[in-house]
Amino acid sequence: MEKRNFQGNRISGKRIQDSDDNKGVDEMPKNIFIEDIMVRDVACATLPGSRDEVLKILKNKQISGVPVLKDSRVVGIVTRTNLLQNPEEEQLALLMTRDPMTISPNSDLQTAARILLEHRIRRLPVVDDGKLVGLVTIADVIGTIADMNIDTPIKDYVDEEVVAAYSETPLPVVARIMELAGVKAVPVLDANLELVGIISDRDIIAASVIEDSVEMSDMSAGSDDDAWTWESMRDTMSIYYSVSRIKVPNLLASDIMIREPITATYIASVSDCARKMKRNRIDQIPIINANRKLQGLLRDRDLLKPLMEAE
Secondary structure, X not given: OEEEOOOOOEEEOHHHHHOOOOEOHHHOOOOOEHHHHOEOOOOOEEOOXXXXXXXXXXXXXXXXXXXXXXXXXXXXXXXXXXXXHOOOOOEHHHHOEEOOOOEOOOOEHHHHHHHHHHOOOOEEEEEEOOEEEEEEXXXXXXXXXXXXXXXXXXXXXXXXXXXXXXXXXXXXXHHHHHHHHOOOEEEEEOOOOEEEEEEEHHHHHHHOEEEEEEEEEEEEXXXXXXXXXXXXXXXXXXXXXXEEEEEOOOOEHHHHXXXXXXXEOOOOEHHHHHHHHHHHOOOEEEEEOOOOEEEEEEEHHHHHHHHHHOO
């Protein structure tokens, strides 16, 4: 794969792919462009569309979000978080985040990392002349970091304020905890406080089902201020309506958690952890000590920070 330098000249990508030299933050290459790492065959949703269509795409493709198009132009992004936060909403136009951030294929890797970090998003539609030409995600950036051989230890990038769950917690409670805490994954601990698993929003969506029900609402034709109503007697009318919502099943955290999760210690390097994430297609790594006690959580977005320090 060829890459371009900032002057637009073609250079070999072999230095990044094949080098065995370890690098610190200051030695990272700065000539990687979005068109070199973006996904070109992008799964999309279109307006008008429905929640069920998006849910099917997310489950089948095992992805966490898709761009939403109208007349071939990007008008929104819909993610697993949108679905979980609005379980009764069916219309795609009301579920999606409108006017998402986008990026040009000629932008560099550091620009993408800065946008992803500053706006706390996970994906950037790549737009050229108003048209969608690709998608770059945090996972794509992580895959590039994995090839950089950055030997900086991860200790300074680990989040030590971690929300964890007990293995016997009901799954709907776990989902609600994640929503309230604004996190996409929680490590799972047993009664001995040892790490036994991890649950992500991907696991919750995979376990969830669409539940249809019929609900009733009573409407009164009178009011308490109506002088013609006696002893609060009124004409009432019952309205029945169908409700479709995403239902998180009544399972336990231990029923769906990923057991024996990939872990690391504080002394692991940035690129080593990036390789673990890329190889296992995961977004976070629990950090443990020698006794398997949880020390913190390294999220994929945390590994973007060294790129910002190199600017």
